[in-house]
Amino acid sequence: MPQPLAAETSFQLDYGTLHELLGFQIRRAQLRTYWDFARDAPIDGITPGQLAILVFIKNNPGLTQQRLCESLGIEKSTLAVTLHRLADRDLVRRERSTRDRRENALALTENGGRVLRTMMQHVTKHEKRIVRNLTRDERKTLMTLLRKVAQPPRER
Numbered sequence: 001m002p003q004p005l006a007a008e009t010s011f012q013l014d015y016g017t018l019h020e021l022l023g024f025q026i027r028r029a030q031l032r033t034y035w036d037f038a039r040d041a042p043i044d045g046i047t048p049g050q051l052a053i054l055v056f057i058k059n060n061p062g063l064t065q066q067r068l069c070e071s072l073g074i075e076k077s078t079l080a081v082t083l084h085r086l087a088d089r090d091l092v093r094r095e096r097s098t099r100d101r102r103e104n105a106l107a108l109t110e111n112g113g114r115v116l117r118t119m120m121q122h123v124t125k126h127e128k129r130i131v132r133n134l135t136r137d138e139r140k141t142l143m144t145l146l147r148k149v150a151q152p153p154r155e156r
Contacts, residue, residue, distance in 0.1 A: 022149070042122050043115055045089075048063050050082060051123070054108065054116045057092060062105045063099060091115055 018024045037048050049072075056071060057063055069079050083106070086092040090111035094104040106124045108116065 001118070026149075030119060036130055037123075037126050040122075042118050045117055046115065051116070051119050053079075053086065054091065054112060054119075057106045057108050058113070058116060062097060062099065064103045064105055065094075066103070068106065086112070100129060
């Protein structure tokens, strides 16, 4: 399990310009969020990334590996390794696509559906913990801004 970020102590580090860097703050928030996600997860070994893949597969019947790569913005080889791990745990399976017989579609197994439901109950509690210092409006604003940051740059 990842280690939590050190709590602020009486000895204060000088972060210099790091406090002003968006990437640094996003990474710190991501590390804290990942640690909280993993600390009491009901199923060992399911990462936030794997959970996202399970959600995509459940919500998009017939989803192909290629389309999933594009949606997540990850390399085919990285996704292939993750899908092998999920398949080895009997969470996902590959099926011949009904749209194009040359492609494989992804589907959740029964076990994958159960794991997803269990983990989503965990995520509900986890989300409440990580935003406990934000008002409802602040959370909404943060989500809007993060979605904007995550979008690819517009063509000029």
